[in-house]
Amino acid sequence: MSFNIIATPFRLSLVLVVLFSLAGCQSLSGKSEQAGLMGTGDLGLIIERASGSVLVVNTTRHDVLGRVEGLGDLSHASVVYSRDARYGYVFGRDGGLTKVDLLTGAIADRVIQSGNSIGGAISQDGRYVAVSNYEPGGVKVFDSETLELVADIPATWTNEQGETARSKTVGLVDAPGNQFVFSLFDAGEIWTLGIVDGEPEVSRYPAGKAPYDALITPDGRYYIAGLFGEDGLSMLDLWEPEAGVTEILPGYGKGEQQLPVYKMPHLEGWAIADGRAFVPAVGHHQVLVADMNDWSLVDRIPVQGQPVFVMASPDNRQIWVSFAHPKNDVVQVIDSSTREIVRTLEPGKAVLHMEFTPRGEEVWVSARDSNRVTVYNTRTLEPVAELNAEKPSGIFFTSRAHTLGL
Structure with missing residues (x-):
């Protein structure tokens, strides 16, 4: 296997005081904001998928500060943040x-x-920003300061015909030890990648069939990939990677008729509460509950549709579930202790994403076809604000800058 390496010096800049202005940003309210000092702890970005733009929002004031345009195809986009939470790195579908x-x-x-x-x-x-690619299959690593290419890692594998091919890469996360971990959809493998003194170090592990997405547990120990090609998940213990990949929740759909999959579940933000993991089932109207001590299946919670996001509030008391088409106009809230649905909410047409504020007093929910984001109080489960947005999808707050795997 060969790697293309571009060595670049790392430059660390410390921003002490920053003057906030909205130059190059269009205010949605049409009013100009007074310039002043501002931190970034209560800011975030909302993806406007149809227009290739993002909204800069203030979570404390429920306010849109402005719109940034010219980001290309954002039909499937995500965001990570620099350590100081000043910069958001937006990954677009067009590369x-x-x-x-x-x-x-x-x-x-x-x-x-x-x-x-x-x-x-x-x-x-x-220091590094890594991007997971379908075409050409592989991962590229960039200097976060300059966006200069540092490493190009092609996801090569040998197919059934004995030919060398390149696989789509999915489920890319950061991990302790300054590593990245990702899955190869076509090859059925999990790779770890570290950049040490400018040199890439890659390890490969056989996994299950067709991993489609993945997550890392909050402590950074377990990397878990969902499998589209079989019932179950593949887990790599990053503390003991030499043991290889373990299959967990095998055959959770065995003996049941699987439903059509209109949208693949997302494992990022997996709900982990009270020593249990709450998992979206592929092709079933269920949220699975696994005991994290032995990863056995302990419960199945019936829900109103095929779950896409299953997310825990920061205090782990609530599990919020969104759904795939055609029943994607609602969100259901589960009590993590009783595992009962306590409320069904209707934020709007085509709910795509949810994001909790850093301490969990509120959750923001995007409804693409209603062109709005609704903010809910997590104690009362009542809406407290609405923001206009053009076909909103992903919502990403700067608290992610200090969270592993997001």
Whole structure:
């Protein structure tokens, strides 16, 4: 296997005081904001998938500060943040990697790094940004300061015909030890990638059939990939990777008629509460509950549709579930202790994403076809604010800058 390496010096800049302005940003309210000092702890980005733009929002004031345009195809987009939470790195479906300055409301830098991208991650030390690609299959690593290419890792494997091919890469996350971990959809493998003194170190592990997405547990120990090609999940213990990949929750759908899969579940933000993992079932109207001590299946919670996101509130008391088409206009809230559905909410048409505020007093929910984001109080489960947005999808708050695997 060969790697293309581009050595670049790392430059660390410390921003002490930043003057906030909205130059290059269009205010949705049509009013100009007074310039002033501002931190980034209560800011975030909302993806406007149809227009290739993002909204800069303030979570405390429920306010849209402005819109940043020119980010390309955001039909499947995600965001990670720099360590100081000033910059958001937006991964677009067209292979675009865009560095957005939240304090100036402008694009700081942008590169087209592939033909089809699916997401990315930022390293534990904040030095590197990695992007997961469908075309060509592989992972590219960039200097987070300059967006200069540092490493190009082709996801090569040997197919059934004995030919060398390149696999789509999915489920890219950051991990302790300044590592990245990702899965190869076509090859059925999990790879770990570290950049040590500018040199990549890659380890490969056989996994289950067709891993489609993955997550890392909050302590950074377990990397778990969902499998589209079989009932079950593949788990790699990053503390003891030499033991290889373990299958967990095998055959959870065995003997049942699987339903059509209109949208693949997302494992990022997997709900883990009270020593149990709450997992979206592929092709079933269920949320699975697994005991994390032995990864045995302990319960199945019936829900109103096929779950896409199954997310725990920061205090782990609530599990919020969104759904695939055609029943994607509601969100259901589960009590993690009783495992009962306590409320069914209707945020709007085509709910796509949810994001909790850092301490969990509120959750923001995007409804693409209603062109709005609704903010709910997690104690009362009542709406407290609405924001207009153009076909909103992903919501990403800067608290992610200090969270492993997001």
